[in-house]
Amino acid sequence: MQAAVNTTTVGAHPHPTKSSFLRPSPPCRVYFHASPRPNLRAIAMASKSQLQDQLIITRPDDWHLHLREGGVLEAVVPHSARHFGRAIIMPNLKPPVTTTARAVEYREEIMRALPPGSSFEPLMTLYLTDNTSPEEIKLARKSGIIFAVKLYPAGATTNSQDGVTDIFGKCLPVLEEMVRQEMPLLVHGEVTDPHVDTFDREKVFIDKILAPLVQKLPQLEIVMEHITTMDAVNFIESCEEGHVAATVTPQHLLLNRNALFQGGLQPHNYCLPVLKRETHRQAIVSAVTNGSRRYFLGTDSAPHDKRNKECSCGCAGIYSAPVALSLYVKVFEEAGALDKLEAFTSFNGPDFYGLPRNTSKIILRKNAWKVPATYKHSSGEIVPMFNGSTLEWLPSDQPKE
Numbered sequence: 001m002q003a004a005v006n007t008t009t010v011g012a013h014p015h016p017t018k019s020s021f022l023r024p025s026p027p028c029r030v031y032f033h034a035s036p037r038p039n040l041r042a043i044a045m046a047s048k049s050q051l052q053d054q055l056i057i058t059r060p061d062d063w064h065l066h067l068r069e070g071g072v073l074e075a076v077v078p079h080s081a082r083h084f085g086r087a088i089i090m091p092n093l094k095p096p097v098t099t100t101a102r103a104v105e106y107r108e109e110i111m112r113a114l115p116p117g118s119s120f121e122p123l124m125t126l127y128l129t130d131n132t133s134p135e136e137i138k139l140a141r142k143s144g145i146i147f148a149v150k151l152y153p154a155g156a157t158t159n160s161q162d163g164v165t166d167i168f169g170k171c172l173p174v175l176e177e178m179v180r181q182e183m184p185l186l187v188h189g190e191v192t193d194p195h196v197d198t199f200d201r202e203k204v205f206i207d208k209i210l211a212p213l214v215q216k217l218p219q220l221e222i223v224m225e226h227i228t229t230m231d232a233v234n235f236i237e238s239c240e241e242g243h244v245a246a247t248v249t250p251q252h253l254l255l256n257r258n259a260l261f262q263g264g265l266q267p268h269n270y271c272l273p274v275l276k277r278e279t280h281r282q283a284i285v286s287a288v289t290n291g292s293r294r295y296f297l298g299t300d301s302a303p304h305d306k307r308n309k310e311c312s313c314g315c316a317g318i319y320s321a322p323v324a325l326s327l328y329v330k331v332f333e334e335a336g337a338l339d340k341l342e343a344f345t346s347f348n349g350p351d352f353y354g355l356p357r358n359t360s361k362i363i364l365r366k367n368a369w370k371v372p373a374t375y376k377h378s379s380g381e382i383v384p385m386f387n388g389s390t391l392e393w394l395p396s397d398q399p400k401e
């Protein structure tokens with residue numbers, strides 16, 4: 001396949017900008033189907049134009065994924081395993097995954113649910129509580145299957161009831177052990193104080209919890225999950241590279257809060273942290289598409305049964321696994337930054353976690369496909385993000401509807 005295409009390394013730009021001198025991004029190999037004779041000038045121009053209709057990139061990973069259990073797990077895991085090499089699996093089950101022993105069991109359940117022959121690798125996490133012990137962190141590290149610990153402020157989001165009530169009061173010994181074990185802390189970054197406006201909860205969390213935490217434990221590796229604001233971008237940029245990073249979802253790159261109300265209440269666009277105003281979305285798009293190594297792909301794909309989304313008190317969470325990759329490509333293409341795509345999808349995450357980059361490739365083709373209205377699971381159905389709409393980019397191994 002690759003022998004038949006022309007290749008160029010577009011990350012190595014002949015006239016680097018100031019920022020690319022400061023923070024060189026890893027070279028991104030982009031392959032074009034073009035004339036049999038390579039014409040470098042045409043190829044360079046193609047990277048900026050509509051002509052580009054195929055990309056071959058290193059297989060991406062998903063650094064924030066909810067797979068759930070049972071029939072839902074069986075229905076959704078093939079959608080992630082199809083494109084992604086690995087995924088950080090969120091531990092907010094009912095009851096949550098608070099011990100290494102439970103994470104081992106959950107991992108086995110995921111492995112059993114994988115399509116035959118799949119080489120998808122679930123990277124497990126532990127759910128931090130007020131009572132998590134430093135001993136548990138040592139066990140987690142020793143297990144070789146746990147790659148991070150997740151902080152849910154109690155009450156902040158789906159299944160966070162057992163989360164942390166007072167991080168500085170209850171969790172410092174555990175966090176200190178995490179520094180020793182080089183175990184990253186993944187953060188749902190919202191305060192839960194009902195007096196704080198929903199749209200301000202991320203910013204207040206940064207000011208009250210995250211900034212003081214980084215001050216107190218500068219060696220702790222932190223991933224601020226699913227960032228939604230310009231404030232988060234500014235905070236991430238202010239931290240030392242390699243210590244604090246962020247995942248970014250497709251919805252926070254493509255939608256602003258209007259999408260919650262367009263033509264009536266839109267429960268399938270409701271997630272936490274909630275979508276923000278357009279200026280925040282733009283700040284996140286620029287941060288991600290400028291080639292910074294601090295951001296990486298994390299879909300936060302969060303399936304809920306249709307009945308639990310379309311009801312009087314709907315759950316937070318957007319099911320994006322089947323569409324996420326197509327959507328990320330769209331964002332980078334629209335920003336004229338396809339040359340920065342591969343670092344975001346496939347390099348920055350493993351580099352931050354200290355894991356090897358994937359060696360296999362995937363193909364993305366410009367080939368319009370229709371997102372199904374729903375996906376069935378054992379006892380109901382799940383409505384995917386952008387259901388029923390047509391997307392332009394089709395990952396090679398995605399069936400065309």
Ligand SMILES: NC(=O)N[C@@H](CC(=O)O)C(=O)O
Nearest residue numbers: 066157158271272302316317
């Ligand atoms: N993002 C969401 O809106 N929901 C997630 C939880 C989370 O990641 O906060 C879920 O588990 O459903």
Ligand SMILES: [Zn+2]
Nearest residue numbers: 157188272273
């Ligand atoms: Zn969250």
Ligand SMILES: [Zn+2]
Nearest residue numbers: 066090300302
């Ligand atoms: Zn999540």
